[in-house]
Every structure is written in structure tokens, then in C-alpha cells.
Amino acid sequence: MGCDSYHKAWRSLQHACNVIRGIPENNYTLLPQYLHMMKLRNPGTVANIKWTADNKFKYVFFTYGASIEGWKHCRPVMMMDATFLKSKCRGVLMIAVEKDGNNSIFPLAFGIVDSENNESYRWFFRHVKKVFGTRKDLSIIFDRHSSITTAIKELYPDTQHGICIYHMEKNLQKYFPSEAILSLFYNATTTYKQAEFRTYMSQIQQIDPKAAEYIEEEPPKRWARSFHTNRRYNMLTTNNVETMNFVLRKAREFPIMACIDYIQNKLQNWFYQRKLDATGSSHDLTCWAKKILLEKISRGFTMKVSFPVNLVNGRVMLAYVPGNNLLDNYVSTLICFCFDLLVQRVLFLTAILLFMAALLVDSLLWRNLICITASCWLIGSEYGVHRLCLSLDLLP
Structure with missing residues (x-):
């Protein structure tokens, strides 16, 4: 009896969600019309869908006109990450962000794909480059996902590639759980002087040569501030993207159209509030x-x-x-x-x-x-x- 009541309640909940948010499978049929209206109501917005040979949904990319215009005034450091969707049809949400002059997170572009692989990341970054172009002294920071590395090397060969030191630190802690090594690693990544960097790495070498060898598998220019040729503006991790993942945690449970709609409402509120703050400022500095x-x-x-x-x-x-x-x-x-x-x-x-x-x-x-x-x-x-x-x- 109890089991029947539970399933009845669960089916009622699913029916209510389908009434409010739409049937997940039907969302993909209505998605082109939804994106058309989104571009119509938000001038400058870019959206594109990729279908399979048998006319099934594969990828979607979208970015708003405000993001495209604001990109010109942000710091040239792009942070990239992806997170899994929890709706019935699953998938992966890709997010690219920057930081604006007020040190606030500035969302750039979003993509929803079937999984994290070379093809999906190439498709996403191809659209990012087409829409936003590139900038002088641009740096891109990401975790050590091999597919991101492959796509960026192919599409942004002249861009400085940076690795999130938080992910490196977590891996280092997993294989070499030593507080002394972790402390020295953090000092080596954040110092501005290459002489100090070599001092810290030498100390790690003395404590555990294997730990030093593991760290040096990646070139220092990808994770050490002192070797990064472009400005990093004190951005050494992808924490800003992780923050966006947390902000959009509810949207990850929605069908694809409701998910995009949630993102749009969130960004509209942010941009409107920032416009009010900027309009009320009487000086040039943020x-x-x-x-x-x-x-x-x-x-x-x-x-x-x-x-x-x-x-x-x-x-x-x-x-x-x-x-x-x-x-x-x-x-x-x-x-x-x-x-x-x-x-x-x-x-x-x-x-x-x-x-x-x-x-x-x-x-x-x-x-x-x-x-x-x-x-x-x-x-x-x-x-x-x-x-x-x-x-x-x-x-x-």
C-alpha cells in the first residue's frame, strides 16, 4: 500500500512538472522557435543548434547581445568549465565567463551538449571564436580536461593557456598528501618572481622528488604566475565558473527550454542591476x-x-x-x-x-x-x- 502511494505521488509530481515546464522530449521540438524569439527580444543575441543526420538534437550554443558587447570591456582572461545536467535527458552545460571592471563575474557564452568530448568542445569553442573573436594578450583558464586542451590548442593556438591551480592542488593532495608540499606548491604558483619559484620547487624536490616530477609534467607557463607571459589579473583558478555552476544549480534539473529560460532571467536581472549601479556612479572608476x-x-x-x-x-x-x-x-x-x-x-x-x-x-x-x-x-x-x-x- 505504501509503495503504491509513493509511486502515485511521484507520478503526480512528474505530471505537475511536465505541465509547468513542458515534457522534456517535446522541448527539443520547440527549441528552434524559442531561440528565434529569444534573438528577436534580445538584439545582438546569437544562438545555433546542431542536429544529427536523423534530425535529432545534438548541441546548442547561445550568447546574449549584452555579453557580446560587454566582452570588449572585460579583462582578457576567459575561464571555461562544464557541469552535468540532471534532467531526464541529461547532457552537459558548458559555461565561459570573464570578469568585468567591477571585479564581478561576467557570463560570456553557454552551450548544452551530449557529453564532454573533443567534438563537442571544438564545436563550442568554434562558435565562441566566431562570435567574440580574439583579443590581444588573451588568456584562457580551464581544468586539465584533455578535450578542452585539444580544442583550445586547435582554435586558439596563439592564446596563452592556463590551468586552474585549484584542480592541480586537489590532484597533488590526492597523490602526495603533505601539507608542506601543498604550501610550497601554492607559493610557487602565486609568486611574481621566477627566482622565488625555483626556490620553492627546489624545496619540494628535497621533500619528495616524485611530487616535483608530477608538478612539472605541465609546463610552468600554464600554471605559475611568474612564467605566464600575459596578465592574469590575479585569476589563477576557475572558481568564477564554479560560482556560476552554483548559481545555476536549479536550472540543471530543468528541461532544456526551462534551463535556458532560467539562465536568461538570471542574466537579465544581473545586467539590469549593473546598469543601474553604473548609471548612478559619478566617477570614471568602478x-x-x-x-x-x-x-x-x-x-x-x-x-x-x-x-x-x-x-x-x-x-x-x-x-x-x-x-x-x-x-x-x-x-x-x-x-x-x-x-x-x-x-x-x-x-x-x-x-x-x-x-x-x-x-x-x-x-x-x-x-x-x-x-x-x-x-x-x-x-x-x-x-x-x-x-x-x-x-x-x-x-x-
Whole structure:
């Protein structure tokens, strides 16, 4: 009796789901009409379906006009991953994302395929490249799935390929469960200096040569920040795609049309809210960038320069000591610790703006009222720092 009641309740639930979301099998018949209306209602949207020889569904690719337009203004680091669908017909949802100027996840493209294989990934990335093209210094980060590697090498041969260090760390932990090795591996992946990278790898070699050999199966340029020729913008993992997978966890249980509809509603809400936030902003910097700069400025007010300032081997060497005194002779300093080239340049430009603002202040007081941004290690801007110090009579 209990078993009959359970099956009756289960069938009632399935019937209700079919009424609300449609019969899963029928979704594929209606999918072309749905995508046509989606492109009609969302200008610039691109969608494409691939059918088998016997006219059965195989793949679908779709991206929205807002994503295509926003791609031009995002950081050139694409993150790619896939997750399994849990509906009756199963399948795999492919997702490509980036990060925008406000450090928020920016969805680029989606694909629904039968499984993760060379053909499906080639088809997906072929459409991604056709729609978005490529960009200078583009990097693509993904896990170590062999099919993704094959597709990217074929379609993006000139693009820097990066491996998610989180997946590497999990595999390393599985085969070599040592806290010391994991800590050294993390330090090796995140350091900016190749000399430090070699030091950490040498220490791993001393602890367990097999662990070092396993790590070095992949070239360092694919997973170590110090060897990556393009900017990574501190993005070393595919966690942003994993976050998207979590956001869309409910959609993974829906039939294909309901799944796409859920994704569309989610992205429309995100883009609309971000539009409101951007419209309400009165400055050129994003809220995230402004917050970071203010934190650096606030931190800099607690530090001061110890003189003299020397030029060694063409590099400005500033010695600093923490303190609460804001004035040091004629100059108060804001020391900014810059760990990314982009942030370094932004901070340097901010210092220039401070100098320009200082010109509006009484010439006898401005050096005591303005804290000057001076970086100890400003990659690519040493000449600018040198000129900056010359303008303040810090150098002979």
C-alpha cells in the first residue's frame, strides 16, 4: 500500500512538472522557435543548434547581445568549465565567463551538449571564436580536461593557456598528501618572481622528488604566475565558473527550454542591476576599483619615507618605515603595495592626479597637505617614478 502511494505521488509530481515546464522530449521540438524569439527580444543575441543526420538534437550554443558587447570591456582572461545536467535527458552545460571592471563575474557564452568530448568542445569553442573573436594578450583558464586542451590548442593556438591551480592542488593532495608540499606548491604558483619559484620547487624536490616530477609534467607557463607571459589579473583558478555552476544549480534539473529560460532571467536581472549601479556612479572608476584605491591611500597615510632616496642601477630605491607621523621634512608619502601590473599603473596615475591637485594649493603648504604615492616596485613604470622624484627634488 505504501509503495503504491509513493509511486502515485511521484507520478503526480512528474505530471505537475511536465505541465509547468513542458515534457522534456517535446522541448527539443520547440527549441528552434524559442531561440528565434529569444534573438528577436534580445538584439545582438546569437544562438545555433546542431542536429544529427536523423534530425535529432545534438548541441546548442547561445550568447546574449549584452555579453557580446560587454566582452570588449572585460579583462582578457576567459575561464571555461562544464557541469552535468540532471534532467531526464541529461547532457552537459558548458559555461565561459570573464570578469568585468567591477571585479564581478561576467557570463560570456553557454552551450548544452551530449557529453564532454573533443567534438563537442571544438564545436563550442568554434562558435565562441566566431562570435567574440580574439583579443590581444588573451588568456584562457580551464581544468586539465584533455578535450578542452585539444580544442583550445586547435582554435586558439596563439592564446596563452592556463590551468586552474585549484584542480592541480586537489590532484597533488590526492597523490602526495603533505601539507608542506601543498604550501610550497601554492607559493610557487602565486609568486611574481621566477627566482622565488625555483626556490620553492627546489624545496619540494628535497621533500619528495616524485611530487616535483608530477608538478612539472605541465609546463610552468600554464600554471605559475611568474612564467605566464600575459596578465592574469590575479585569476589563477576557475572558481568564477564554479560560482556560476552554483548559481545555476536549479536550472540543471530543468528541461532544456526551462534551463535556458532560467539562465536568461538570471542574466537579465544581473545586467539590469549593473546598469543601474553604473548609471548612478559619478566617477570614471568602478566601485570596486575606487574601494581598493581608498584602502591603499588610507594605508599609505600611516607610513613615511626615510631619506635619502637613491637611484640604484636605474631603479628608484625608497626605504620606508611604518609610523604615525604624516610629515617627513617636505614630503608625506603613501606607499602602495602593488601586486598586479594593472593596479600598479592605476596607482601611479593616481599619484600624478594628486600632484596636479596639489598645484591648486598654496605653494608653501601643499607638500605638507598631500601624501605622495611612491611605489617601491612599480613594474614597467620605473622611468615614471624617476621623473616623479625629480619633479619633487628627491633626486639630485
